[in-house]
Amino acid sequence: MDDQQEISAEDVGTLDLTPTITRAEAEKEVRIIQRRCRGLVVLDEATRARLWHTFTAAEDAKDLATAEEVLRNTEVEVKQVSGSSLLIIPQATGDVWQDLHVRFLNAVFAHGDTVGKGCGADFNDIICGGPFDGKQHEYTCPKCGQVGMYGAPLFNVGETA
Secondary structure, three states: OOOOOOOOHHHHOOOOOOOEEOHHHHHHHHOOOOOEOOOOEOOOHHHHHHHHHHHHHHHHOOOHHHHHHHHHHHHHHOOOOOOOOOOOOOOOOHHHHHHHHHHHHHHHOOEHHHHOOOOOOEHHHHHHOOOOEOOEEEEEOOOOOOEEEEEOOEOEEOOOO
16 A cells, blocks of 8 residues: 555646556547548538528518528428428417527538548548647548648556556
8 A cells, every 4th residue: 555645625626537548549539430521511601601691680570471581492492301392480489480490490501421422532531640639620521622620639648548
């Protein structure tokens, strides 16, 4: 018991108890989950901006008919329709607007994989090519050119474990 050391309460929060692993072990951990590039966003930036402006103006005015129309047109344009028919909502409530907003975001920012045109590049290659620091990083897909951000996993990587 001679090798035990007392630690003060102030020191407890500063201790690094994360095990050190090799880079190969970190990459193996990342690759447990298969990740593929979603492909490019279906709608171009100008179209997304126009639809966003129209939808949010309708949302701000609580104009349910216009918001539903913009949503339906957007879902049709990106070939993303809920179920076998488009949703018709009888009255506006807080939940209705939230549902409309979420569906609109999913449609206006639909990626290629949403409509069957995903890039398919191994996204784990991008993750494993970067640092394991737990921070947000920009990326560019080497196959389709999609750009974006991803959250890197946090591993305490050393030369030897």
